[in-house]
Amino acid sequence: MATTAIQAMTAQALAKIILSYEKLFILDVRNTAEFDNWKIEGGATETLNIPYFDLLDGVDEALGQIPDGRDILVVCAKEGSSVFVAEQLAEAGRTDVHYLKGGMKAWSEHLEPVKVGDLKDGGELYQFVRIGKGCLSYMVLSDGEAAAIDTLRMVEVFERFAKDKGATIKHTLDTHLHADHISGGRQLAENAGATYWLPPKDATEVVFEYEPLEEGKEITVGRSRIRIQPIYSPGHTIGSTSFIVDDQYLLSGDILFVESIGRPDLAGKAEDWVADLRTTLYETYRGLAEELTVLPAHFGKATELGEGGKVAARLGDLFKSNPGLNIRSDEEFRAAVTKNLPPQPNAYQEIRRTNMGRLTPDEEEQREMEMGPNRCAVHDK
Template sequence: MSMSITAQELHDQMENNRETIILDVRATSAYLEWHIDHQNANLINIQTSKLKASGPEVFTEIPRDKEIVCVCAHGNASEEAADILNEHGYHAVSLRNGMSAWSEFYYPTSVVSTDDFELIQVIRPAKGCLSYVLVSGDDAIVVDPGRHTDIYMDIAAKHSVQIREVLDTHCHADHISGGSALASRVGANYWIAASEMGEGRINFHSLEDGLRIPFGTSKLDVIAIPTPGHTPGSTSFLVNDQYLLSGDTVFVSGLGRPDLGGKAREWAALLYDTVRTKLNQIDDQVLILPAHYSGSDEVTQQGYVGARLGEIRATNHLLQGVSEDEFTDSVAGNLGLTPPNYTTIVHVNRGELFPSDEEATELEIGPNRCAVKHLVG
């Protein structure tokens, strides 16, 4: 029986600058669509059936002198692959529960920390999802939480704070929100734009333009700014005029796709207006902190995902004053594949469907596809 490591242990190994050989034994199509991404990961894709049929020695890209982490969808095929490798003199372990476990792994990193304020980014690397915990005094605000709410409870407990407000920038389509569940769990208010919820049955407070949410002992406040385009009710949050939690409106390497409601050109026009009337009014020095990222190349040396708005403007020609027609044609005309299961996930996030934990895990399998990354110039 092969040894196994957890998603946390794999992450820690890669974060500690240890080169990690990952042998993904899934079908090539599944691997190309979605795989572990880290700057210290050396990826190999060979199926277990091929290792069994030909012997691992045939595949010279598999090193004999380094530990090999075998990965599959749920951990079964990778255990078999690790056993085969170990029987032939390699040193191999299996990622316990495979990509299913990696999909549900989160870790926190501090973006900024002062005497009376800390902004924590919670990274879910398999999904490219980003959420936030704002801490001040005895209070905390959580923005765009994932459905695994223990991570936010743990952060609050570590900082000895109470979660007072939970905010979603929009109705997410690539993952199940933990906003309502977390708010209910801690007795907090749950906020989202009313237009995002349709006929859903979730209790919420409606975000309005200019809503200010002061908290803690600091002088910070959170200002809600409607930024429609990815969805009509998308809302960004400006924190102390220094940090914009931008949801899926603007990313480090692109803008939010406008087509998931079936109105690509109409919503692209909304996004153009958001760029022209909202983003253009924000100072270049404001740090953009989005709800998603596209790859490990977007992680800064400080360990978080984000960039100054001026840097993003300089690399994205659609933020540089192009015409509405050019903007709309570019955004609406090159969208690529949609997020897996997105219509079902939207119904879940509106309180119209109630999947079991096992069903929720399956719904979330796969990458996020919320960005139009080709917009980077």
């Protein structure tokens, strides 16, 4: 990867480096507040933050802190500042300098497809890891048909993936009305002539038509079945719904994560929804098979990324290791999920209204609304 001139590194190439644990030194030249709020993490990366304006008169401060013999990636919000700093580093004699093409905006939007596993009747299940923001989407493929779950707004990624797999998208589903990112489920369904499903209790303010995702319904994808289970799993939102795929996988939405649990406050109903959240986690999920593989809609920490970037865990193991599933009393649980929570996601009210169809921001406005971490779990501080 070393070169005598600076080179652009794409978000896709960066994701590969992180997921394969290659060593990389990141110089982030955004201001300190932006860096502290949201940064590139994971793999074998090492990161240094020096604001761009502190490097305008020279990069000696950075050179003194960057180890020799390491590939360097300079990062900023959009790209311009990182190109300037990377050029200064190259002029100072470093021959291993890259800049992140498109900056943190591009990093926020990259999706990395990861195969979760095979289905019993010959189908496949894939997870799409939005590594820069911590969002997770899914696609079930079977016998030339596909269903996309918790689709992100970059719908062309899902369309291209399904086409490459020789599959027609028949269904798109959202586990709940999202507050941290703009859903692409409705747009993907419209483009593909598919059915868009949404829990009706989360859809009381939407201004578009949808198929109600209600208890007891089964959605067929080729020869595989997506069985809605549990029938109803509120707590993160009043309509949150979990899916069991092929009796092997539990798609838990934002109710249960690998290292934490969902927060109940993003619709301003924390005190009302605490009891629902505890019931879902401690009763409904307790009644499910421990062998199910939990596949959440988000991750909050790089430590939740497993082999190849997959985010998954056995349900029985989570009941032993996940702190959110081991709180003894109702009072302790209420305090844990309503007090000392991390900041709410960027522009979350506007994102909710967009997902209701009540706001129609343009593409650049959507990018700005989504910048930053997802913050859907109680531990994402």
